[in-house]
Amino acid sequence: MKYIYLDHASTTPIKKRVLKEMLPYITENFGNPSSVHLLGKKSKEAIENSRIKTANALNCNKNEVYFTSSATESNNWVLKAIAFSNKKKGKHIITTKIEHASILNTCKFLEKQGFNITYLPVNKYGMISLEDLKNSISDETILISIMFANNEIESIQPIKKIGEIAEKKIFIFIQMLFKQ
Template sequence: MEVYLDHAATTPINKAVLEKMLNYLSREFGNPSSIYKSGRNAKLAIEDARNKIAAALKCKCDEIFFTSCATESNNWAIKGCAFNNKDKGNHIITTSIEHESVLKTCSYLEKNGFDVTYLPVDEYGLISIEDLKSAITDKTILISIMFANNEIGTIEPIKEIGEIARKNNIIFHTDAVQAIGKIPIDLKEYNIDLLTLSAHKINGPKGIGALFIRQGLEIETFMHGGSQEKGLRAGTENVAACVGLGVAIEMAMDDIEKRVIKVEKIRNKIINDIYLNIPCCKLNGHSIKRLSNNINFSFTDVNGKILVYMLDKVGIKASSGSACSCGTTKTSHVLLAIGLPEKLATESIRFTIDENITEEEINYFIKNLIFIVDNLRNHNDFSR
């Protein structure tokens, strides 16, 4: 049996998404910058996708800009804002648990004259609102804090952060890659100026993302060349992928409240099953303020990477950390930031589910997890 428990890393393309995309990979292959019919049709398809994203986020369609991925969107949002506002100040506030695409972008900016404050988090991965207020100076031009953490699933107090940013006339960017499709998002209510999203986390294609830029906010051009994306992000558009993102986000936001409740029940059952059957384990992240599909556990005396490998041998796909950092020997910066000792941090594993997981799959997963953890702890062989 195959059980896929790594939806935070990537998701399978929905059949309806793929069907819509195929038309623009074959019949309607025109360049959207061309003025003949197939080009015009491609351009219309892009704008239809843009409208779908705007409707899902309750914003204007001309506030949505297509990118190649969330990493590009994060780079553009942070660098674009920093360089466009360097005459006003050089201070940026972020957190110690951001995705690498944010942390490394901030590190780059530090080498180019910017000052970055990395807010600490508590044992659950939450920032302190008081720490945020204290970090603000008259040089602060940007606050960039993720909506929900990709490893431990903790949801940050985004509404309060947005209110503080707006009150202090500071631009607020949030990486919402993991939150889209799992949390209803109201950009105006949360005072969000810039928001990053990605298609392949919501059953869309890889290689396409988007950046919301609030109307009236000016940031530096990221890609220079043609006039695509209002001249701010040049390059021939990936029409099929844009279409895929539009369909995927429309489906992800449809009936989202009911889906979240369903997934939370499944998540809680799995957490309870693990606690009841496996001793010496710890749930990482907040027990309530967490993404509906995220389960991150540390199993004492069980190396996370080895556990991932052994689960894979029986058809269960999981992760020992962020997909973007897999293959490295580094201990998770997120788990270290929430205060886990380095050994316990290496003994962690992430399971991320969706609403389609079956009871049979859950039972198969739990049965094998119990068996493998017990055998790894006792250094037994795996013959049954």
């Protein structure tokens, strides 16, 4: 039976070149990178080399590169980190009603921690209203988390316009985040 796989945004086959690079660490050098034994040290060295390669590709410092086990873990980590490290500046986060479950579940958790979350509605095409976004931003807003492209309904948000709105409304906060 032939099939067409259209969910590459969530998971995809490993390229042969990547598999070749990873294979020794799956089959032979599988040590815990936090361990002090030889296999652990080899794994740690491979991770650090990957961190340097990634930093070079992204034109950033290797200390700015973190590896996680999934997008869900990454989303959870980033939202909580931004929220808790900036709660003295404000406790308001804006997202949409159609975000990935990892965003929505983390926002629900943050609500229980005293954060105010605005869930922007979308129209029948899955698009937010830029006017709703503008009206939702307050002096307490510390984060706007809006998915650029939705892999389930194929909506593509006007991210440049969203960024311009955020920049006008909370430019000082954005500058502070990126300087840290």
